[in-house]
Amino acid sequence: MVLPYLIFFILGSAVGSFLNVVIDRVPAGLTILGRSYCDRCRRALSVFDLVPILSFFILGGRCRKCKKPISRQYPTIEGLTGLIFVAAFWKAASGGNFNLIYLIFILFIFSIMIIVSAVDFKFSLIPTSLVFAASFVALFFDYFFKTSPEFAGFVIAAFLLAAFFGLIVFLTKGKGMGEGDIILAFLIGMVLGIRDGTLAVFLAFLIGATMAIFLILAGRKRFGQTIPFAPFLVLGFFISLFFATPIINYYFRLF
Ligand SMILES: [Zn+2]
Structure with missing residues (x-):
């Protein structure tokens, strides 16, 4: 059936349109309510400009x-959000038992992740209050929809991953990474647990380092210059959420 996927793509691209507003206005402290307007001439956009x-x-x-x-x-954000909503629907629908609450939960978390990576990419800052709020939602989700030992495991994972980034920030005196990355790691632990959360962080470092080398070789960055890390954490998060089991199985088959 193609239709549900098409519906989720359209829904996702509409949500992406709203995420663009959040990305542009929240770091500047502006309200997310009110009509959208052109950044240059301030003209309010019509319905036809907003598809x-x-x-x-x-x-x-x-x-x-x-x-x-x-x-x-x-x-870009509209298309990306559309694709990620399709992936979320596929994830929620696979495995036989469709879980609507899980679907709503991951759509919310995915939207937050898109905002966080775009804001960090654009403004080199992480909207920490948003990540905090999402962590609370994830905490409640884990509490109500997981067994007690699982819930304890996810909370421990969140604190361990946050502590790991806290240590990096402490040792590097906040030069590369900041408190935003600590809270983002906490959220990742809360959503993925220790195994998949650790894989997400590992992938983030792997992809981030590869990208840094590429940018230095291409002459776009100098050595020692920082690049925003949240987009890599978010990328690691998405890869781990969808592909953790095949990646881990493949890795252990190598030995
Ligand atoms: Zn204009």
Whole structure:
């Protein structure tokens, strides 16, 4: 059945359109309510300018009035959120027993993860209050939908991963990473538990280091220059959430 996936893609791209507003306005302390407007000429956008993904291409990537370019962030986040919602539906529907509460929970967590990585990528800061709020939601989810030993395991995982990043921040005196990464690691532990959470962090370092070497070789960054780490943590989180078991099985078959 293709239809549910199509519906989730459209739903995700509409949510992505809202996430763009959060990404742009929350770090600046602006309200997320009110009409969307062009960043350049401040003209309020009409319904036809706000169709996720399509509007950007129909308008040729330019504002209808002032003709200034519209950031590629908008269709990128909309498309990405659409794809991630499709993946979330696939994840919730696979395994035979469809779980609506789990689906709503991961859609919420995924949306937070997209905001966090985009804000860190764009402004080099992590919206910590948002990550805190998501951690609470994850704590409640684990408490109500997991067995007591599982719940204890997830809480311990959250504190261990946070402590690991706390140690890095302490040892590097907050040069590379900051308190935002500590709280993000806490959230990852709360959602993934110790095995998958550790894999997510390991993948984040692996991908981050590879990317840093690539950027230095390409002359885009100098050695010692920092790059935002949250996008890598979020990438590690997504890979681990969807593929932890095959990755771990493959890894242990190597020996
Ligand atoms: Zn404009």
